Amino acid sequence: MKLFIVSLFFIGLNLNAQTILPDVSIANLEGKKISLKNDFSEKDKLYVYSFWATWCTPCINELDEINDLQKTWEKEVNFDVIAVSIDDARTQKRVKPLTNGKEWEFIILLDSNQDLKRALTIVNVPYTIVVKNNMIVHVQNGYVPGNELELFEKLKSLK
Secondary structure: OHHHHHHHHHHHHHHHHOOEOOOOEEEEOOOOEEEHHHHOOOOOOEEEEEEEOOOOHHHHHHHHHHHHHHHHHHOOOOEEEEEEEOOOOOOHHHHHHHHHHHOOOOEEEEOOOOHHHHHOOOOOOOEEEEEEOOEEEEEEEOOOOOHHHHHHHHHHHHO
16 A cells, blocks of 8 residues: 555656656757746746757658748747757757758757756657646647647647
């Protein structure tokens, strides 16, 4: 019985850890440290964190689709997209040229040490979370064409 209660306690802690956005600071493209909890904390605003890498074709396809639809979505939902690159030191130099070439209008952050990725226990990219009032309210793992429309429906339901 004791083991069961202890197990439930740790399961509860783990579930809670996945609902609160971790208090992690990571760099933007200019090297400035950005605090996720402080810099993205507008009340009732939705923040879409899309974890991606330059070597991940589905990630880039997802971000291309979201970029194409973002202006339309903003007419109905108050949100920002934060594209979090998990590229390491070897591939991080490709992030800025790729994002500039794509003309993405997102906030781009670099999780080069993968601190945020580890804090959220992310295994694979693309991985998308929606945060509202520093709470993770939706998770989407992987990408297939059409997922961006499901994401938009979820954003509308959360506004």
